[in-house]
Every structure is written in structure tokens, then in C-alpha cells.
Amino acid sequence: MTLEILTSDALTPLRHGFFTRRGGASSGVYAGLNCGTGSTDQREVVEINRARVADAMGVAADHLLGVHQVHSAEVVTATEPLTEKPRADALVTRTPGLALSVLTADCQPVLFADVETGVIGAAHAGWRGTLDGILTATVDAMVALGAIRENISAVIGPSISQRAYEVGPEFIDAFxxxxxDYARYFAGGDGDRMQFxxxxxxxxxxxxxxxxxxxxxxxxxxxxxxxxxxYRRTTHAKEADYGRLIAAITL
Known part of the structure; x- marks a missing residue:
């Protein structure tokens, strides 16, 4: 099965994509294109999946960059392939030939580009990272590389929608x-629960x-x-683990 890659006109003509699970080598609960090295899927199968993504992005496997995601507001500025994954939740670069990627399974994968200045970014933005400023930090890091703020396009890929995201009082209180004013992002649910x-x-x-x-x-x-x-669907189904989707962009 061929890969399914969702794209946006807002990021054209740069090569980019939000990859679905279709077209991968994983099986079982991971069936499809599981790109999460942090899952308990077979490592060699995950590497096959990641190699397919790198090929689709037109880069060597070691030029498909990622970070050790920790729901933070930390951004890495990449100028060359990474020898290890730093603890962070976004990457930016202006170096051609590097593909920036993030992994998600309900959190927001966000791809950024200022096509005119040739600066790109990718961010993993769950509720905690978004609240703590990961998206703002990514834009700021792009500007530091020469991007023009108002020229930046940002696209949020497949994420959990409001109708599926029930939360409790402590979550709401944090916002x-x-x-x-963040109350506008919560809609009525059952009892003390709301939809975010x-x-x-x-x-x-x-x-x-x-x-x-x-x-x-x-x-x-x-x-x-x-x-x-x-992640949430897997939790509700009481499955042992879940796959990770990948989103990537390159100059």
C-alpha cells in the first residue's frame, strides 16, 4: 500500500506532509506507518517506516530529524543532522536538505514555513505545550533565523477534535x-466534564x-x-500501546 500524505496549499511549494497510518510495515495495534521509536513496536519495522517517510521527503534517513518530545516549550535550531535527540518539542532550520519532523497521536502536529526567506519549523503541541508557549517559541525561533513573522504560514495537522476531547475540572482550571478568556475553548459536557x-x-x-x-x-x-x-482511543479500548503519526517538512 502506498503512503497517504496530507498536504496544505499554505505550505506549497515546499515538500511537506502529515502522514496517515496507511502504507507502513507495522502490524497488530501498530498496523500501518508507525514512526514512534518510543513505542514497543519492533525497532527494525519502525526504521523501515521512517525510511519510507524520508524517501517521500527526498532526504536520507539520517536527515529526517526529530526530538525527544516532552510536552515543553523548548525549540531546537538545526543546522546539520542530529547525533542524538535533544529533549524539546519543536525544531526550526534554514538549512536545505534537512527534514524536520514531529510525532503525534492526538496532539497537534504543526508545520511552519516562511517560503520567501527559506525558514521552516515543526512543532509537537499537546495541551500542555500549547499552554506553555511552544507555538510562540517556534515562531520566535524562526524569526531569529531570519523569517518575517507575518510571512509565516502555520498548518495544524490531524489532531483530536473537540467532540472527542472530554476533560475534567483540574484541566479546565489550569487554562x-x-x-x-480561555473559557471559550470549552463546551458543555456531562456533569463537571467539558469538551476542549x-x-x-x-x-x-x-x-x-x-x-x-x-x-x-x-x-x-x-x-x-x-x-x-x-492515544485516547487506544486508552478507551484498553489496548497495550499505540502507534505514532509523523509530520515533516523540508526546504
Whole structure:
């Protein structure tokens, strides 16, 4: 099966993509294109999957860069292939031939580009990282490399949608303590539970960071098991583990 790669006109003509789970070598609960080295999938199979992604991006396997994601606001500026994965949640570069990638399974994969200045970025933005400023930090790191803030396009890929993201009081309180206006990203649920709009919040943070264009592809990871891995869906199904989707961009 060939790879399925979702793209956005906002990032054209740069080679980029939000890869679905289709077209991979993994089996069982990981069936498809599991690119997560942190999963308990067979390491050699994950490497086959990652090699397919690198080939689709037109780079060597060791030029498909990633970080050890920790739900932080830390950004790595890459100028060459990484010998190890630093603890961070975003990468930026202006070096041709490097593909920046992030892994997700409900969190937001966000790809950035200022096509005119040749600066790109990729961020893993879960609720904690988004609240703590990972998207703003990524834009700032791109500007430090020469990007023009208002020329940056940012695209949020497949993420868990509001209708599938039920949260409790402590979660809600963390947002309202930061800014009472964040109440707009919560809709009524059962009892003391509410539904959180993660992509809506991500778009808010991107626009507040001053990017010229921000969009969400409007794909829900939880609701489409044939195409996407989902941590929350796996948890509800009481499965042992889950695959990780990959998103990547290169100059």
C-alpha cells in the first residue's frame, strides 16, 4: 500500500506532509506507518517506516530529524543532522536538505514555513505545550533565523477534535488560571466534564504569535481509526500501546 500524505496549499511549494497510518510495515495495534521509536513496536519495522517517510521527503534517513518530545516549550535550531535527540518539542532550520519532523497521536502536529526567506519549523503541541508557549517559541525561533513573522504560514495537522476531547475540572482550571478568556475553548459536557477545543486553542496561539496564515486540516485522529493513531482511543479500548503519526517538512 502506498503512503497517504496530507498536504496544505499554505505550505506549497515546499515538500511537506502529515502522514496517515496507511502504507507502513507495522502490524497488530501498530498496523500501518508507525514512526514512534518510543513505542514497543519492533525497532527494525519502525526504521523501515521512517525510511519510507524520508524517501517521500527526498532526504536520507539520517536527515529526517526529530526530538525527544516532552510536552515543553523548548525549540531546537538545526543546522546539520542530529547525533542524538535533544529533549524539546519543536525544531526550526534554514538549512536545505534537512527534514524536520514531529510525532503525534492526538496532539497537534504543526508545520511552519516562511517560503520567501527559506525558514521552516515543526512543532509537537499537546495541551500542555500549547499552554506553555511552544507555538510562540517556534515562531520566535524562526524569526531569529531570519523569517518575517507575518510571512509565516502555520498548518495544524490531524489532531483530536473537540467532540472527542472530554476533560475534567483540574484541566479546565489550569487554562482559566492562565486567562479567563480561555473559557471559550470549552463546551458543555456531562456533569463537571467539558469538551476542549485543542485545534481552536492552537489557532488562537498561532494568530497571537503574529503569523500571516494559520489553519487546521480538520482531521480528527480519534474519529478515524483507519487513517490515524490515537492515544485516547487506544486508552478507551484498553489496548497495550499505540502507534505514532509523523509530520515533516523540508526546504
Amino acid at each position: 482559566l488560571a492562565e486567562d479567563p 477545543d485543542l485545534p481552536g486553542f492552537g489557532l488562537n496561539r498561532l494568530r497571537a504569535a503574529g503569523v500571516g496564515h494559520a489553519e487546521w486540516t480538520r482531521h480528527c485522529t480519534y474519529s478515524d481509526p483507519e487513517r490515524f493513531y490515537s
